[in-house]
Amino acid sequence: MTGSDGGFTGTPVVPETAPPGRRRDRAVRTPRQRSDARFGLGLISPTVVLVLVLVVLPILWTVMLAFQDLRLIRLRTAGLFGDYTVDNFVDVFTSPGFWSSLTTTLIYSIGGTASAIGLGLVAALALRNPFRGRTLVRAALLLPYVAPVVAATFVWGVMLNPQFGIVNEVGAGLLWDEPIAFLSQRPWALISVIVFEMWRSFPFVLLFITARLLAAPASLEEAARVDGAAPTQIFRHVVLPQLMPTIAVLALLRFIWTFNNFDDIYLLTGGGAGTEVISVRVFDYLVSRGDIGAASAQALVLASVLMVLVTVYYRFAAKDEVA
Amino acid sequence: MAGVTTVPAEPATAPPARSSATPTGRGWSRNNVETRVFGVLRWVVIAFLLVFTLFPFYYMVLLSFRDLSSLLQEPARLWPTLSELTATTYREVLSSTGSGGQGFLGFMRNSGLIALGTVAVTLLFAILGSYAIARLEFPGRRKISVLFLAVYLFPAILLAVPLFVFFTRIGLQGSLGALVLVYVSQTVAVSIYTLRNYFQTVPVSIEEAAAVDGASRLTIMRRITLPLAMPAILSNALFIFMIAWNEFLFALLFLVQDRSRWTVSLGLSQLAGSIEIPTTVLMAGSVVLTLPIVILFFASERLLTGGLTAGAEKG
Numbered sequence: 201m202t203g204s205d206g207g208f209t210g211t212p213v214v215p216e217t218a219p220p221g222r223r224r225d226r227a228v229r230t231p232r233q234r235s236d237a238r239f240g241l242g243l244i245s246p247t248v249v250l251v252l253v254l255v256v257l258p259i260l261w262t263v264m265l266a267f268q269d270l271r272l273i274r275l276r277t278a279g280l281f282g283d284y285t286v287d288n289f290v291d292v293f294t295s296p297g298f299w300s301s302l303t304t305t306l307i308y309s310i311g312g313t314a315s316a317i318g319l320g321l322v323a324a325l326a327l328r329n330p331f332r333g334r335t336l337v338r339a340a341l342l343l344p345y346v347a348p349v350v351a352a353t354f355v356w357g358v359m360l361n362p363q364f365g366i367v368n369e370v371g372a373g374l375l376w377d378e379p380i381a382f383l384s385q386r387p388w389a390l391i392s393v394i395v396f397e398m399w400r401s402f403p404f405v406l407l408f409i410t411a412r413l414l415a416a417p418a419s420l421e422e423a424a425r426v427d428g429a430a431p432t433q434i435f436r437h438v439v440l441p442q443l444m445p446t447i448a449v450l451a452l453l454r455f456i457w458t459f460n461n462f463d464d465i466y467l468l469t470g471g472g473a474g475t476e477v478i479s480v481r482v483f484d485y486l487v488s489r490g491d492i493g494a495a496s497a498q499a500l501v502l503a504s505v506l507m508v509l510v511t512v513y514y515r516f517a518a519k520d521e522v523a
Numbered sequence: 524m525a526g527v528t529t530v531p532a533e534p535a536t537a538p539p540a541r542s543s544a545t546p547t548g549r550g551w552s553r554n555n556v557e558t559r560v561f562g563v564l565r566w567v568v569i570a571f572l573l574v575f576t577l578f579p580f581y582y583m584v585l586l587s588f589r590d591l592s593s594l595l596q597e598p599a600r601l602w603p604t605l606s607e608l609t610a611t612t613y614r615e616v617l618s619s620t621g622s623g624g625q626g627f628l629g630f631m632r633n634s635g636l637i638a639l640g641t642v643a644v645t646l647l648f649a650i651l652g653s654y655a656i657a658r659l660e661f662p663g664r665r666k667i668s669v670l671f672l673a674v675y676l677f678p679a680i681l682l683a684v685p686l687f688v689f690f691t692r693i694g695l696q697g698s699l700g701a702l703v704l705v706y707v708s709q710t711v712a713v714s715i716y717t718l719r720n721y722f723q724t725v726p727v728s729i730e731e732a733a734a735v736d737g738a739s740r741l742t743i744m745r746r747i748t749l750p751l752a753m754p755a756i757l758s759n760a761l762f763i764f765m766i767a768w769n770e771f772l773f774a775l776l777f778l779v780q781d782r783s784r785w786t787v788s789l790g791l792s793q794l795a796g797s798i799e800i801p802t803t804v805l806m807a808g809s810v811v812l813t814l815p816i817v818i819l820f821f822a823s824e825r826l827l828t829g830g831l832t833a834g835a836e837k838g
Contacts, residue, residue: 233660239740240659247652247711248667254708255674258685265685272691319572326568337569339824341576346820348769350788351809354795355583358802364598366582399575430554431561460678463771467792479680486684487776495684503681510676514669 259503265496272490288497297481298498305459305477307390312397312458313451319398320405321447325435327406328413338410345403353467356396357383389473393465397458405450412446413439449516456509460502478502583813587612587806594803612807620782625800627811629783630790637699637774637786638767641706642760648711650756653718654744658727671712679709679772687776697781705773710763721755722748761823765816787812 267284292298327338344352359365360382368379382392416439424434462479465471471480478498485495585603586594593607618624656664686705690696725748733743749756774789785793791808794800 236659236740237661240655240661240664243651243655243659244661244664244667247648247715248670250648250704250708250711251670251674254686254705255677255682256670258682258689259677261685261689262681265688272688322568323572326565326572329565337573339821341572342824343580343817343820344576346765346816347580348788348812348816350769350771350792351583351813352579354791354805354809355579357795358586358806359579359582364595366599366601369599399579403576428554430557432557456676457678460680462678462680462683467771479678482680483683486687492684492688499681499684502678506676506678506681510673513676514672 262496262499262503265492266500268493270492272486272492288493291494292497292501297476298478301476301478301481304390304475305479308394308397308461308465308475308477309455309459311394312401312461313454315394315398316401316454317405317447317451319402320450321409321443323402323406324409324413327410338406341406342403344400345407349400349463350467352400353396353464356392357468360392383469384473386474389469389475393468393475396464396468397461400464401454401458405454408446408450409443412443416442449513452509452513452516456506456513459509460506580813580817583806583809586803587810589803591801591803612801612804613811615804616807616811625790625794625804625808626782627787627790627808630785630787631811633699633778633784634768634786634788637703637706638764640699640703641710641767642763644703644707645710645714645763646756646760648707649714649718649759650749650752652711653715653722654748656715657719657722658730658748671715674708674712675716683772683776686773690777696777697784698777699784702773702777703767705777706767706770710766714759714763717759718752718755721752725751758823761819765819768816 266288267286269283269285269287323341327334327341360367362368362379362381365382367382372379380388382388420442421434421438424438429437460479461477462483465475465477466480466483469475471477471484476484479502482495482498482502485491485498582601585601588608588610589603590607590609593604614624616625617628618626619629620626655661656668682705690698690701729747729751730743733747738746769788770786771788771792774786775792778784778786778789779793782790787808791805791812794808795805
């Protein structure tokens, strides 16, 4: 849920670099400071405990589960500390399904991220100059991002349906000959989920590029225009360089979330027809096969890729304070 | 990994284009042509975007009111005729299973309870926590900030395995309360971030004045800081509500076994595969699922987009 489904968690968060205002001058501690410290800890500790119990501990536990041979059926009888083994990882890395799934995940993430950023950028530029009703248009364009993922995937599924879906009704015979089963036929299924991802997350890009454009000083572009630069030249040499840091952070964030996205693909194709991304595979191993060990091992692979990306994001955002 | 490797591509040093190489005449004409082309292209793009984004929603509403047999006869017709318009789809999807419906009213009650519960608990935790991070100097403050950032970026699917195993093990599967706690753990981090940013915009001097007058920290919080932060708290509440209402994966993992506990999202996803239920009825279900979010969104659009970018205003 944290961002992975888009949702409304989509606020790039900038990690705090230093406590603002107050210096960490600990030479003298007044009673007020000491009571502040106690009060602060008291206020934050419920949240910290909750996050530790429901997020941090489970992640650590996943690590332990990944090294055990554990089935869902035997869960009630199994102890917390079973026999440790690396079999799960051997199985995961030697199964051809895993590698093709990783490739699919990469294609999906790159395609989804690039197309969402491209469309979001175009949308932000098209809506840049004011016109009547712009606020309403902008709000309407944000709808795919806030709409419930289950309803959105259901409608898309019906739209792309080969029997009576509107896309085939209009397109078959006109653009292609026979109705195409867009969600259960290679390579259309993967293309469809990427287009869906673009539809759902370009508003996020639109939102942040719009905010960044508002902050861009008009004088620079004015100067370029006076010097006779054409709109494409102004965009290429004046606007785009200013947007680049924002686009970079958006690319990283979108990539992280698309890479781990479960809901969209599970609901659209169920992971069939060449769309089985790792997160769907994890779910499949966990629920359908009841193979907790293998599910954990694959989740860990996902987590380690993610950890690298989060570190990059943290360094990047903390250094430049963009987004 | 293009998304990552292309990151620092464009050097920020590109000089503002001063097309000195272009002869004046050609430069003017290129400029003129481009300005005209983009003037038209802009409207084409806006029209395309509106159709692209809104069509699925229009299609959803359209199908929810159309009669199934007329839909199958004329699937390509994009406007309803008066004779075929029907609201029986809504009656069927909302009424309880006992009276031959799909029981979405019950699902809405579950979704509503879960979402409101999540909002209440998250806000309680987040207001206290964000105030502490914004105002008070305490040991470990930076570490906690980093922890919350990590939580915020960690995807749900990674938590799915251990939480599912854990809740199955202790027999809490099917408990709405447990699900609320999981949702809170997911939303509290981002909530703390946005609220913290807001608290930092409230001048410390107001609180210091109250402290000089002898007010305690708790009194200051309740009487001064909270009322001032009300807009931020409200927008926070709205987006937490939306997250909890829309959530699918954890609802699927925890509640799927007992139909009476399904949320609207879960119900729609579970019934979507069924052959017996007409597509138009499920479309009515989709509208029922989407409508509260769309209403909330348009009612609070200004508030929400403000809240959405609140974490990002440093750039």
